[in-house]
Amino acid sequence: MAFNIGLSGLRAATSDLNVTGNNIANAGTAGFKQSRAEFADVYAASVLGTGKNAQGSGVALGDVSQLFNQGNINYTQNALDLAINGNGFFQTSNNGEISYTRAGYFGTDRNGYIVNNFGYRLQGYGIDGNGNVQNGVVSDLQIQTSNQAPKATTEVAQKFNLNSTTKAPTNTPFDPSDPTTYTSSTSVNIYDSQGNAHVMTQYFINNSDPAATPPVTNNWTMAVLVDGRNPSNPASTDPHTTNLLFNADGSLNTAGMAAGGELNYDPATGLMNLDDWVPAVSDGGTPANWSSNGATANAGGISVDIRGSTQYSSAFAVNSISQDGYTTGQLAGLEIDDTGVIFARYTNGQSKVQGQVILANFANVQGLTPVGKTGWVQSFESGEPVVGTPRSGTLGALQAGALEDSNVELSDQLVNLIVAQRNYQANAKTIQTEDAVTQTIINLR
Template sequence: MAFNTGLSGIRAASSDLNVTGNNIANAGTVGFKQSRAEFADVYAASTTGSGSIPKGSGVLLSDVSQLFNQGNINFTQNSLDLAINGNGFFVTSNNGEVTYTRAGYFGTDREGYMVNNFGYRLQGYGADANGNVINGVRTDLRVDTASQAPRATTGVTQGMNLNAASTVPTLYNDAYTTAGGGAAGLAAARAVFDPTNPQTYNSATSVNVYDSLGNSHVLSQYYVLQPGTTNTWDVYMTLDGTALHDTAPQVPMFTTQYSSSGAITATTPLSANASAGVAAGIIGINAPLTNGAATPLTFNFDIRNSSQYAAAFAVNRVVQDGYTTGELSGLEIDDTGIVFARYTNGQSRVQGQVILASFANVQGLTPIGKTAWAESFSSGPAVEGTPRTGTLGALQSGALEQSNVELSDELVNLIVAQRNYQANAKTIQTEDTVTQTLINIR
């Protein structure tokens, strides 16, 4: 009896050594979760019971369970390295075989798919051409590495202040006065406007706009206080130095008026390349092009946020919605799993969203190697969702979750397992001595 008891103890101690050794071997394995050997005693029993004074029959390995407590998060230089801070597993697919892991080694393959270091594809929600995440449809996450197509400018919004203390430029005013004022004088004044001569305008500014091919064009604006008024301005425009305003005779693109409190009240188109907008402060601009791009370049010029106060001319805000073509320059993933692609043209676009999976019983997951687990009957089905929703944790980009093995504890466990092994071997040795004593009786 003692032989079997000691032998079961040796087997248990050996299993404990195997588990502890595996923990130590994987102390540096990203996403690894330590295991522990769990034992139970054994009693021999008959169909009528085990008696009033049962004798133990040894020990058995009842389970090897994994401890899914959080590992330390270490930061790396790779933006596609991912760590989960909290509950959940990454979902990966190998030709349709779905597995789950906490190891966040991810990159892109030659087809642009986000894969781990075994080539398994990371799962998530894709995005449409406009960068909208398609929720609820799990797919292989893929980064579109193609050049981003250009977008022609459709709107320019500009906030500025025109100086209410300004006076009519000298040359402009002289021509107006010489012609006797009135409509004739205004026409004479406008005829002297010259974008290369600062004495013919009060203020100037410019903004870049883009055509359908992604070419950049400089839209320059020149503001001239209209003679005989204190709150009406002539506005001239050029595109890459070529006049958009009429030149024969010379007429501004539009005029803009302000109230006595400095607020814009009206914008009136005058040029053939300008048209009335949907509200005061908005002018439609048509810019003819000859470079092969769609022509004319048509966009709304919005200065509703402009003012006329007694302060220096200043542009405080310029926004335009066009851009040139762009190459993929980098990827970013936020804590909710949104994958952003950044391009060399300064734009960014959502490429998808990483999902996580949770289980009712993580202890029931089946370890399959490569720091991965598979769903089992005991674990229950995977519940998928996006990071930071429900009980799922947050993602940390540019970081990896380290093994949760505590080496000092494992080294102590080695000593304990070794002593257990030796003690059970001593039990067998003692039983052997007793047996030899019986055999030697004469």
């Protein structure tokens, strides 16, 4: 009996050493989760059970369980390195074979798919033709590396202040090259269908004349040129013009301004529309000849929104300005937020959603089957995966440019080595003692 008990103890101590050694070996493995050997005592039993004074029969390895507590987050220089802070696993596919991992070594392959260091493709929600994330449709995440197509400008939105104390220009007629013929000006880039940038310049001319009968107040002219040319006729330098009226409190009088005109003003909305712009290019001659560059403007024209502009007794200032067109862009980099949304940044300053990383969790993570390469697969004991986006439900957040370190605590493991070694020696001593006792019996005469 003592031989078998001691032998079971040796086996148990060996298993403990193996588990501890594996933990130590993977102390530097990203996403690794340490294991522990769990032992149980053994008693001989018959059909009717054991006696109340039964002697033990040794020890058995009950289970080797993994501890899925959080590892430290270690920041790297790779934007596609991902760490999970909280619950969940990355879902990867190896030609359709699904596995789960906490190791976030990711990059792109030659086809733009996001893959880990073993070539397994990261799973997530892709995008449709309009760039919207397709929630619930799990697929291989792929980065579109092609150039971003240009977009023609459809809207220009501005808020500015015209100085009410400025005097009307003394020199007429309007000449964009002569600052004495206008009061102030501002410019913004607009884009045609091919992504060519053009400069739309607005000139503001104060028409106020308190000495007139009746007095003219709060009245301005806005002249618009594109690339210094007439928007609809590049051969001409005559601007498109419209009158701007302001109320006594300095706010823009959108209802009182005349409808239509060269900028197609709509009093009902307070918006103007540059709907006859012809994108042009110069031949570089002296004098220069301007003609259509072969591109087109937005089919619906360019909405010009100056609502919110004012005429106060302060210096001319453009408080805000924006337009929604852009030129073509090349992929410059990737960013992933803490909810897993992947953004592609382009050289034209634009960004585009490329997809969203998903995470999977299980009712019993201890039931997952380890398959090596810091991965696990689903088993009957683990249950079905619960899939969602990071930060949803009980799933953790993503940290881009970082990796989760192994959760192995080396000091604990080194102490475990000492304990396992002592246990091995003690059980070997049990066998040695039983051998001595047996030898004594054999030597009886």
